[in-house]
Amino acid sequence: MDSPAVSRYATLWLLVAQVMVALPVLEVLPIVVLPLLVLTLMWRALIWFGRGSWPSDLLRRLLVALSLVLIITSSGWQFSLELAVTFLVTGYALKMLEMKTRRDALVIAYIGFFVVGAGVIYSQSLMQALYQLLCLGVLVAAIHAMYSPTQSASASLSIKGSLRFTGLILLQALPLTLALFIFVPRLGPLWAVPWPEGEAKTGLSDTMQPGDVARLSQSYELAFRAQFTGSVPPASERYWRTLVLDQYDGERWWQSDLIRLLNQFPGEIDDERDWQGRLPVIDGWWQVQPGQYNYEVLLEPNGRQWLPVLGMAALSVPETTVLRTLRLEADKPVFERRLYQPAQQSVVAQTITMPSWLLALNKSLPDNGNAQSRILAQQLFAESGRDPVTMGRRVMDYFNQEPFYYTLSPPLMEQNEVDQFLFVHRKGFCEHYASSFVFMMRSVGIPARIVTGYLGGEFLPEEKVIRVLQRDAHAWAEIWVEGQGWIRFDPTAAVAPERIDLGIDHMIEQGGLLQGQIPLAYRLGQTGFFKSVRQGWERLEYRWQKTVVQYQQEKQQSFMKELFGTSSFYWQQIGVLGALLALFLMLFGVFALFHRPALNPHQKLWLRLERKLVARGFERQVGEGPKDFALRVNAENDALGAQLLSIVDLYIRSVYSGRVKVDKPLLDQLSKMIKQL
């Protein structure tokens, strides 16, 4: 049978749903597709208003061809997630131009659900989730509208009705949703769409040039959040170690890689175990003991492999490696928000003597350049009695006592940067200080390197959460002391101690930085009423991320383990799913039982009669009245039919005539006749 037409009312819901559902994914679509989407939407709206006609078959085909060409050319001939989503959304829009029957409308609504799902790939924030819930509501309302009677009393009444129905149905779906969410196994995808490549977001990279960190401090994006159980480190100890840069070419710092090292120190590096593009751990390089802080980190996706840890990374956790530079690295780039709990250990001693090549690496400088700085370093080194730690302090003092300034917009320094910084401009951001510090150390033969990471973060006391934004990025230095290991020096502390204690915002507010433009929205959120609202929301958001979004396979397994003890995980899941199914069947049964219309004694007898006749091979058809039924039986089987006819006669007289007194004798008679059948 042909599907009925779609009412204007349902179409309106679908149009609204389409706009709402497509909004969150618009930003990932190629620009060229947008006019197409707007065009189709407006066209459909015109048809709705009765001012346009349906596109012809040819035109529809042309539109499809055009959008295919647009999508594929704009994708650079590469299959990617964006391409898939673009296809989905474009199809969603174009399908509206041929929506005439309810069947089409249903297809469109279901595609809508998929588009909502696609939106989840790009953002899992609480706000987005609430918005998507709204989208789901509108889609459900649209489906409801398709099935509502065509002539409604008034539009506002039916909108109210649709909304009520939708709310009710979503509420009814809630228990099942929760149960499925908690218990359904998280399976890997059967096929995967390649992730956008080279789409590393804002964040620290493994090279550092002057200006990099300063640029990062303009970004208000969230980098990660850390939640503590137990004590929380004071502001001066919130050094989030992320990357260690030990190669220097006079301008740029970067992380060493093995190929380069093998060329640099031929025949010296013998330990190539477990080489996966990084330096392996060698047992016994350091000693650990239980640490002071217990915390877990929820890292925003950034497409890179580093994982920030407080202090130095000591032990690896699943799917990570601790590198020789005492930093934690993920085995795969982080493309999804990742929750990890760094080992509760802290490094107490770095006992081993370094191999000579590694010492050499951390002392190496370009042969020429920055002559003045080298002389200054020699001078300071002599003054400090050729002791590395004293030398470090001496350089810090030098920064502190000479007129150095901490600024986000240092002047451009081209050649001999260190000299220019130390003797001419004396204005710089943390990377300038760290860089020149390490330069001076290395020039007097002390092994030193740069560490980049984050310093500080906003503390939300209720949840014991520290929120670290990209703008908290920082760079500092480490020097190697024989017998003690790597020791942290933060030259910025010598110039601007408030940066360490009070954070970057304080610096900008106080005018301590020469350049500083803070967006109004961000500034509003830092004071008074708005601050408490914002922090409240961020607390909620954090809980959402931790309990809902991060409820993945691992958490699910541990939760199930808590519930059911230690037996096999998969059997547990099967058991739970089975139990759920049984529960729902039971609920359904109970529902069906209680919602059955109350039967009068006649009807009970009749049902008994029907059962008996089914056993004899006669089943009453749907909608067949008792008399027709009896006549049909009679036509096939005389003896049985005759009996049945008399029963039916009594039955219909007692049920329908309204004149026969229904009493026990009559019922008994009927029951007796049925029994005798």
Next chain:
Amino acid sequence: MNSTLQNSLDALSGVIRGKDRELRLALCCMLARGHLLIEDLPGMGKTALALSLARLLGLEYQRIQFTSDLLPADILGVSIFDRASSEFQFKPGPVFSQLLLADEINRASPRTQSALLEAMEERQVTIEGQGRSLPEPFVVIATQNPLTQQGTFPLPESQMDRFLMCIPMGYPDTDSEKAILRGEAGRFLVSQLGQSVTPKQFLLMQQEVNNVHASDLLLDYVLRLLKATREEGYFAVGLSPRAGLALLQAARAWAYIDGRDYLIPEDIQAVFVPVATHRLTMQKQGISPGELLARINAMA
């Protein structure tokens, strides 16, 4: 089975072969004080049916052949100036009869159609400011060619509602058709039909039909059927409460013919299709109203 009526039906089926169900529906319609619309191609026995019914029930019978130039006065009557008495005298039209056969009603212009339909609903006509009531019983049997034929004015939907039932005649089966060809059945037999019920008896029967008991269960059944036509999306407009009343009354008459003074579900099912078909507008082509109604019937 009501024996009088059964005899009438037997006599009827002698004239019109192989159409027992249609005959019974026609009788049922008249018992329910309803007007009957017979819809089919020419030559299917529509006129024969109307004629036979009139003879059987001994009703005063008039026939109008509707044409496109028929005027309302041709149906209702006119006042003519009588010279002898020097006053106007009313000459009643064919509508003043107990059984009116309106043949090919959809060939007349809408104006003429509406004159008749008004009379049907009010059971009286107003001519020159004077109301004149029609005789009792008053039954209209209208025949109609399918609208696809040329030169027809389709009856408006609101007018269709005035007819209690709409019955298609349909082709006779092979045996019956053979009997007709052999000359064993047919219109020529109408004149040989005897009267089996007097008009007075018939009026009494119509009153007895009103007393047929409909139990609450069956009222619910009727309601569910009506609701199904309104909600399932098959029709542009569902059945009205008036249609529900008509359905119930027709079912009562059906039960009465069966000799019962109470309704059973089968009565309603039997009359549902003829009562509902002409009141519903299909939303989609491709399925006959009867099939669809049978489906609703099964669902409700």
